[in-house]
Amino acid sequence: xxxxxxxxxxxxxxxxxxxxxxxxxxxxxxxxxxxxxxxxxxxxxxxxxxxxxxxxxxxxxxxxxxxxxxxxxxxxxxxxxxxxxxxxxxxxxxxxxxxxxxxxxxxxxxxxxxxxxxxxxxxxxxxxxxxxxxxxxxxxxxxxxxxxxxxxxxxxxxxxxxxxxxxxxxxxxxxxxxxxxxxxxxxxxxxxxxxxxxxxxxxxxxxxxxxxxxxxxxxxxxxxxxxxxxxxxxxxxxxxxxxxxxxxxxxxxxxxxxxxxxxxxxxxxxxxxxxxxxxxxxxxxxxxxx
Amino acid sequence: xxxxxxxxxxxxxxxxxxxxxxxxxxxxxxxxxxxxxxxxxxxxxxxxxxxxxxxxxxxxxxxxxxxxxxxxxxxxxxxxxxxxxxxxxxxxxxxxxxxxxxxxxxxxxxxxxxxxxxxxxxxxxxxxxxxxxxxxxxxxxxxxxxxxxxxxxxxxxxxxxxxxxxxxxxxxxxxxxxxxxxxxxxxxxxxxxxxxxxxxxxxxxxxxxxxxxxxxxxxxxxxxxxxxxxxxxxxxxxxxxxxxxxxxxxxxxxxxxxxxxxxxxxxxxxxxxxxxxxxxxxxxxxxxxxxxxxxxxxxxxxxxxxxxxxxxxxxxxxxxxxxx
Numbered sequence: 001x002x003x004x005x006x007x008x009x010x011x012x013x014x015x016x017x018x019x020x021x022x023x024x025x026x027x028x029x030x031x032x033x034x035x036x037x038x039x040x041x042x043x044x045x046x047x048x049x050x051x052x053x054x055x056x057x058x059x060x061x062x063x064x065x066x067x068x069x070x071x072x073x074x075x076x077x078x079x080x081x082x083x084x085x086x087x088x089x090x091x092x093x094x095x096x097x098x099x100x101x102x103x104x105x106x107x108x109x110x111x112x113x114x115x116x117x118x119x120x121x122x123x124x125x126x127x128x129x130x131x132x133x134x135x136x137x138x139x140x141x142x143x144x145x146x147x148x149x150x151x152x153x154x155x156x157x158x159x160x161x162x163x164x165x166x167x168x169x170x171x172x173x174x175x176x177x178x179x180x181x182x183x184x185x186x187x188x189x190x191x192x193x194x195x196x197x198x199x200x201x202x203x204x205x206x207x208x209x210x211x212x213x214x215x216x217x218x219x220x221x222x223x224x225x226x227x228x229x230x231x232x233x234x235x236x237x238x239x240x241x242x243x244x245x246x247x248x249x250x251x252x253x254x255x256x257x258x259x260x261x262x263x264x265x266x267x268x269x270x271x272x273x274x275x276x277x278x279x280x281x282x283x284x285x286x287x288x289x290x
Numbered sequence: 291x292x293x294x295x296x297x298x299x300x301x302x303x304x305x306x307x308x309x310x311x312x313x314x315x316x317x318x319x320x321x322x323x324x325x326x327x328x329x330x331x332x333x334x335x336x337x338x339x340x341x342x343x344x345x346x347x348x349x350x351x352x353x354x355x356x357x358x359x360x361x362x363x364x365x366x367x368x369x370x371x372x373x374x375x376x377x378x379x380x381x382x383x384x385x386x387x388x389x390x391x392x393x394x395x396x397x398x399x400x401x402x403x404x405x406x407x408x409x410x411x412x413x414x415x416x417x418x419x420x421x422x423x424x425x426x427x428x429x430x431x432x433x434x435x436x437x438x439x440x441x442x443x444x445x446x447x448x449x450x451x452x453x454x455x456x457x458x459x460x461x462x463x464x465x466x467x468x469x470x471x472x473x474x475x476x477x478x479x480x481x482x483x484x485x486x487x488x489x490x491x492x493x494x495x496x497x498x499x500x501x502x503x504x505x506x507x508x509x510x511x512x513x514x515x516x517x518x519x520x521x522x523x524x525x526x527x528x529x530x531x532x533x534x535x536x537x538x539x540x541x542x543x544x545x546x547x548x549x550x551x552x553x554x555x556x557x558x559x560x561x562x563x564x565x566x567x568x569x570x571x572x573x574x575x576x577x578x579x580x581x582x583x584x585x586x587x588x589x590x591x592x593x594x595x596x597x598x599x600x601x602x603x604x605x606x607x608x609x610x611x612x613x614x
Contacts, residue, residue, distance in 0.1 A: 262414070
């Protein structure tokens, strides 16, 4: 039983990270109806930036904040420079652009930092909190950070004029433009926020999976599964989906299919959800007009 | 270009292809064998993504299935190497058709997502420990190098195994390209393009969209599987980590650079993905992918029809001037 509780709790911890990345995917999907394949690599790139700052002697939390700002700027720049020109292009062109971003960020990181695996510090104490034996303090801390990010985002979107404008753009770009919202900049802002959330996820997962240019491949897959499970248009669904996927991955990996097939859980979930209920738990069903 | 001129160019190309392995070194011959292998795989992906508009980011998985089919047949069952190629094609036809059935309900981005997931999880599936006695687990399988058949030697043709492999791959590629050309220029090809451009209108005209789409998936996977088997025989080695998601992305780079919905584009794309990394590797280990990424963006922005489109455009301009 203890082992089971341990599996569930550490599943929740990684699930929180999947939830953040899934949330980032959903934020971009909501405003542009695109799934950003480069989301994981953007997070990875930002995490390397954090590693550089910490190695240069900066404290963890200042480096953390600076990295979030850096990721935000990176997201905005990528949207303005690369995504803008293909906004109305066919899906294939956009997917190709995302893949291009993915490999460019991946190889740029490999070029700058080399492909050797690096350790990444955790800001939380080494000893388990409150003397429990189930969950390490980094895992607890990661859950906490995820929750803080979620609350901040909720407050931003629910209670600030800017958040309201962004929601308006997501719902109806034409009408938003008519009431004077700068739609283009809202999209860029959405990308920036998504990249910042992704960077937080990257910094939280890096102490667990170690820093390496390919670290995000599997995690991105779980985030896709989480976003789809919750309904790719629902931020709340994506978060819930993240936690569910995290727990499922750990429990199934430990008891049913073994650790060496964990990624197939994500594959199965993605295909299963798309087949059985493409709108996920909380998504809306779309009807297309001929 | 006049008919006579294009026949002349074609004959020259065929002669060049036939003489190539006797002119260049063994290592270059091996590289050109791989170009042919990639060309078959790219043609397969192009049938699905270029002609039928179904985005696949996981074709490396079918390449892996083809390669493993060939390796397991040769290593565990002692099958001759030439027999494994059609076998791999058949296995992948079925696998592709089966994966294509659920994919019918997925469009655009969602299909890209599902195939991406397939591509990412493939190496893990190949390492699965219950399959280890067939697949060799993480270690993979080493395959013996095929020798040129005895009748060539008796006929007085001296050939080493690299040269023989090149001709073997050339024959398979020629067959696959003729088949593909026949498939795509006729009724089936038009149906595939119609579904890509406007699937509702295509259905209204009586095209069985579901059947054609899953068939396109099957045929595309078959091409890629044949390429996988040939590739495994040429490299003489299969291991799970040669079939990561990046292999699938290489194929994507190949069809975008070569030219979407173009048969000759498969060849240009294959040359690109074989030789550019070779040159770029000397700069840095990361350079090939940086270049691939930049080329992807460049082609999407500036030349969406790829090299094949550029060649076509130049030819038109060239011959018009000549006609005046």
